[in-house]
Amino acid sequence: MTYSIMKLIELMDDQFPLLLNTLLERMPVIVAGEDIELVDDITESLTTLCSHRHKLVFWRDFTSESEILGVWEEEKHNYEVSRTIVCGLSGNLRLAMDRISHFAGWILGVPLGFTVLGIQVTENTLQDVTSHILKNSSNCGILRVSSPSSITFSLVRSTNSSLEVEKKIVNKILVRKKQSLERIRRLLTKSLRGLNVSNHILTAVLKLDDESEKLTQDVFEEEINNYVHAARRAVTLLSRIRLARELGASTTLTERNLYEAIGWDGGELPDLIQFIRAEWHEDFSDCVKSGALSGLGAWVDSMWGT
Structure with missing residues (x-):
């Protein structure tokens, strides 16, 4: 199996x-x-x-x-x-x-x-x-x-990850799968209303095990790709922050600015930084910090044409 x-x-x-x-x-x-x-x-x-x-x-x-x-x-x-x-x-x-x-x-x-x-x-x-x-x-x-x-x-050794992103992905899968299956069952039940079909046939029609697995797979891949693409956008932005720093600018990005710029709202910053390090072999931990930085938000917006 x-x-x-x-x-x-x-x-x-x-x-x-x-x-x-x-x-x-x-x-x-x-x-x-x-x-x-x-x-x-x-x-x-x-x-x-x-x-x-x-x-x-x-x-x-x-x-x-x-x-x-x-x-x-x-x-x-x-x-x-x-x-x-x-x-x-x-x-x-x-x-x-x-x-x-x-x-x-x-x-x-x-x-x-x-x-x-x-x-x-x-x-x-x-x-x-x-x-x-x-x-x-x-x-x-x-x-x-x-x-x-x-x-x-x-x-083997404990982890510092919050697992917030991963838990959120699982929750989204379970919720979206349940909602989709309920909609499908309602439509099927409605289409069979008034027909003289046995309970055996009705049960067989409403059994959606294969569809459930396919829905889970589709939603899972969608959520993983959303996270990967958001992280990739973060790499693009943070690599430019690093370049600006190498050119002499004392520039770092706030967590809020970063998440708004890449269109992501889940998980803790250290988890995202660690994922980027694993996926793209880059450590941008020195490019992001907590707190407000005046003027940087507008500069970030200009990078994306907003």
Whole structure:
């Protein structure tokens, strides 16, 4: 079975925003479980949470660290190139450990109890994999798969993220999905009114499981893209603020000015700055501050032609 976004939200409940934040910030995620097919299924399914990124599969699309580091270098020099998310399937775990030392943006399957290229994968192996990843990563997520309907997620180290954006996305999905399904059911019920149809047929017509999953997928991708595009507008603006500072201007931007300029009203500023750092390899934390700055709002407006 392939895990849809709706299924992941339902199974993970309150842990889903943390998982989403971890993936958006391109922290490595380990998927560990004793069913190798299930582990690989979930490993690949998690890449759909970042549909705005280009998926690369280790040992299919690249086989060496120099290749993936080359992709990252291109990202650093070209804002327009597609960002990447890397999928490492269970059968290639040993190859990944032997060849890769930087796992930013990776989702890595760890099949507990299986032998992979001569290595018996145990809980000790999982600890070794985690330690190997943390040599060059500030944090790492571990998603434990006990059964198809039992999934838990945690970070090795605590996070400072408010998760406000991710929680807002989930809430919007649930509200908009419910509203859309209710409208569809009302229209279907109205169209069948007066017809002599059995309850069995009526139930079948009003069963909208497939539509529910598709709606969830569509709304999720729309909300993620809204966030990514707002962050991209912030990059455009903040890069010019930085240029002005390099030319000698003592200019910084307030959080309010920034959010108004990019048309975004959710989440805390440190979370947005961290997402930009992960997505575009830029740290603009010195370009934004709290408080009012006279005259800057009009200058920002002029950049957008308003």
